[in-house]
Amino acid sequence: xxxxxxxxxxxxxxxxxxxxxxxxxxxxxxxxxxxxxxxxxxxxxxxxxxxxxxxxxxxxxxxxxxxxxxxxxxxxxxxxxxxxxxxxxxxxxxxxxxxxxxxxxxxxxxxxxxxxxxxxxxxxxxxxxxxxxxxxxxxxxxxxxxxxxxxxxxxxxxxxxxxxxxxxxxxxxxxxxxxxxxxxxxxxxxxxxxxxxxxxxxxxxxxxxxxxxxxxxxxxxxxxxxxxxxxxxxxxxxxxxxxxxxxxxxxxxxxxxxxxxxxxxxxxxxxxxxxxxxxxxxxxxxxxxxxxxxxxxxxxxxxxxxxxxxxxxxxxxxxxxxxxxxxxxxxxxxxxxxxxxxxxxxxxxxxxxxxxxxxxxxxxxxxxxxxxxxxxxxxxxxxxxxxxxxxxxxxxxxxxxxxxxxxxxxxxxxxxxxxxxxxxxxxxxxxxx
Numbered sequence: 566x567x568x569x570x571x572x573x574x575x576x577x578x579x580x581x582x583x584x585x586x587x588x589x590x591x592x593x594x595x596x597x598x599x600x601x602x603x604x605x606x607x608x609x610x611x612x613x614x615x616x617x618x619x620x621x622x623x624x625x626x627x628x629x630x631x632x633x634x635x636x637x638x639x640x641x642x643x644x645x646x647x648x649x650x651x652x653x654x655x656x657x658x659x660x661x662x663x664x665x666x667x668x669x670x671x672x673x674x675x676x677x678x679x680x681x682x683x684x685x686x687x688x689x690x691x692x693x694x695x696x697x698x699x700x701x702x703x704x705x706x707x708x709x710x711x712x713x714x715x716x717x718x719x720x721x722x723x724x725x726x727x728x729x730x731x732x733x734x735x736x737x738x739x740x741x742x743x744x745x746x747x748x749x750x751x752x753x754x755x756x757x758x759x760x761x762x763x764x765x766x767x768x769x770x771x772x773x774x775x776x777x778x779x780x781x782x783x784x785x786x787x788x789x790x791x792x793x794x795x796x797x798x799x800x801x802x803x804x805x806x807x808x809x810x811x812x813x814x815x816x817x818x819x820x821x822x823x824x825x826x827x828x829x830x831x832x833x834x835x836x837x838x839x840x841x842x843x844x845x846x847x848x849x850x851x852x853x854x855x856x857x858x859x860x861x862x863x864x865x866x867x868x869x870x871x872x873x874x875x876x877x878x879x880x881x882x883x884x885x886x887x888x889x890x891x892x893x894x895x896x897x898x899x900x901x902x903x904x905x906x907x908x909x910x911x912x913x914x915x916x917x918x919x920x921x922x923x924x925x926x927x928x929x930x931x932x933x934x935x936x937x938x939x940x941x942x943x944x945x946x947x948x949x950x951x952x953x954x955x956x957x958x959x960x961x962x963x964x965x966x967x968x969x970x971x972x973x974x975x976x977x978x979x980x981x982x983x984x985x986x987x988x989x990x991x992x993x994x995x996x997x998x
Contacts, residue, residue, distance in 0.1 A: 593935055596622035596656040596680075598647045598671055600634035602790055603685055604662030607712070608637055610924045611660070617932045618658075624650045627785065628763035646768075647671065651678045658935060661685060662712075664793045665800040666773045669694035670996055672709065672945075676701040677998070681708040681935050683928070687805040687952040688945070692975060693987035695949035695956075697996055702945045704998060708934045710941040711948025713813045714927040715889070720919045721814060724887040727894070728818040732912060733880030734897075739819065739857040741811035743803055744873045748864040751838030752792050755780040772990035773798045781839055795840035802842025803861040805955045811876050813943075813951035814887070815857055818878065823954055823972030824850035824857070829962035835864035848958035859958060883912050892917045960985040 595611065595618055597604060604625075611618055620638045624647040625631040631643065644650040651659065651674050658681040661671045669689045675682050682702075688711055689695040702709040715721045727733065760766035760778035769783065776782060776798065784792030794800040816823070831846030844863040849856060866873055875888040883896045894915045927942070934941040953975065960982050961968050968979040977983060990996060 592617060592619040593681075593932060594619055594621045594655060594657045596620075596624070596644075596650045596653070596659045597634070597638075597641075598624045598650060598659055598661050599663035599667070599685075600625040600630045601627075601662065601785065604630075604660065605634060605637065607660055607662055607683070607685075607924065607928070608634065610922075610928045612637065613925055614928060614932065618928075622650050622653065622656055626765040626768045630785070645765075648674070651675050651680060656680065658682065658708075658931075664769075664791070665805070666690050666798065667771055669698055670772055670990075670994060672698050673701040673996060673998065676705040676707040676709070679705065679707070681931075682945075683710045683712065683931050684945075684948075685712040686948060687801065687809050687955060688948050689952055689956070690800060690805075691986055691988050692953050692956055692960075694996065695952050696975065697998065699946050699949050701998055706938075708931070708938065708941060709945035709948075710927070710931040710934065711943040711945060711951075712924075712927065713810060713943045713948060713951060714923040715810055715814060716817065716942045717921075717927040717930055718889070718919060718923040719921050720892055720917050721887065721923075723917050724885060724892040725814070725818040727885055727892070728878050729820065732882065733878055733885055733894075734882030734911075735854075736819070736878050736880040737855050738879040739815050739855060740860075740877045740879070741808065741815065741858065742860040742868070742874060743807045743811075744860075744862055744866045744868050746864055746866040747844075748835055749837050751836035751844070751863070752781050752795065752840060754837070754839045770991070772994035772996075774991055779839070792840070795842045797841050800842075801956060801959045802840075802846070803863070804842075804846060804848065804859065804958050805952065807874065808848075808859045808861065808958070809951050809955040811874070812857070812859060812954045813947075814876055816951055816954065817947075819852070819855065821852055821972070823950055823975075824852055824957070824970055825972065826851040826967065826969050827957045827961045828967040829958045831861075831962050842959075843962070846958070846962065848961065850954065850958075859955075889923075890919050 620641050622642045623634055624644040659675045661684040665687055668684050672682050672684050757777040757779050766778050781792045782796055794806045827850055829848040831843035833844050836844045846861050848859045872888055878885040883894050886893050896912045930942045964981040966979050966982050968977050968982040970977050
């Protein structure tokens with residue numbers, strides 16, 4: 566209670582300091598919370614923009630990550646407790662690049678303390694958390710950018726414009742996928758142990774349930790992104806880790822707030838590791854005028870001649886494929902039998918290449934929004950809608966229901982599914998406005 570009172574008392578002073586920095590054109594003073602692989606990747610983009618933004622503080626519970634980050638920003642102040650960083654009155658904005666289960670709490674607290682926020686995707690592990698993040702951003706008038714950086718990719722913007730131009734004709738089916746092969750061991754089956762001495766395991770867990778330390782639950786790995794993604798307490802598997810990137814572009818291009826029903830099948834069928842999330846999953850989303858699917862398999866990487874991930878918009882006049890390297894249009898060949906056999910192509914094949922560093926430009930967009938008090942290209946409400954779509958795929962699978970969904974009211978009549986839309990925080994953590 567004393568800490569909460571202290572943070573509330575500093576919020577008005579922080580807001581005033583932020584306003585002064587913006588009005589005077591000073592550098593935006595950034596605090597970084599979470600200095601793992603993705604946090605440092607964001608930091609590399611930030612360090613290219615030193616005319617506009619300065620990293621003044623960092624907070625990290627794992628000493629090796631902290632040391633790597635201090636090599637990048639040796640003058641940054643170190644806060645062992647992120648709450649003190651959020652409360653500091655000489656910080657204008659925060660980057661939150663922690664494991665997913667921390668995103669909502671930290672974002673809400675940062676908004677309450679008068680900070681603008683750049684938060685990595687997925688923004689939450691439940692739909693309720695995302696709703697609270699949107700409310701906090703609006704209540705405290707904060708700029709919140711979600712790290713779905715593909716929206717800042719020029720060729721993704723071109724792909725979105727192609728879909729909305731009508732050139733593809735009537736689009737009735739959209740397909741998204743991630744394929745790989747980690748058979749059979751996956752991430753392995755390490756035993757529970759004591760946490761390493763250079764990790765604050767209790768703080769790492771935070772609002773998640775109390776668990777014994779396991780190398781995979783913590784998941785830091787020099788050869789891949791951390792494995793916490795494959796445990797329900799902290800994340801949602803590939804559906805929320807990668808699927809959100811693809812589904813976000815679908816919602817954007819098709820100009821939809823979300824699906825009206827979801828049906829997902831999946832499970833752990835092939836891998837022998839200790840992950841909890843599926844190694845095979847297929848989610849089907851119904852919209853008023855089209856169907857969208859997301860597929861992920863971790864034990865077979867065959868993609869029919871295409872890359873192992875991507876999006877296809879299937880229209881009556883052609884199909885648009887897009888990934889992080891390029892977009893490509895394949896025209897439909899419509900065959901006619903009467904009055905004489907012929908094949909007609911109404912559009913031309915076309916291709917566009919990626920032409921900009923999307924994370925760099927996503928940060929430039931955030932800086933512009935902070936300076937001008939405008940909504941960024943992936944405002945928190947947009948990120949919430951995309952995160953919710955991915956989360957609902959998991960909700961349908963875990964509740965074993967084809968569930969209805971009202972994308973505006975964000976409600977469902979499916980009782981079993983409702984139990985997965987919100988979770989209890991471990992005391993003393995509370996998500997509140």
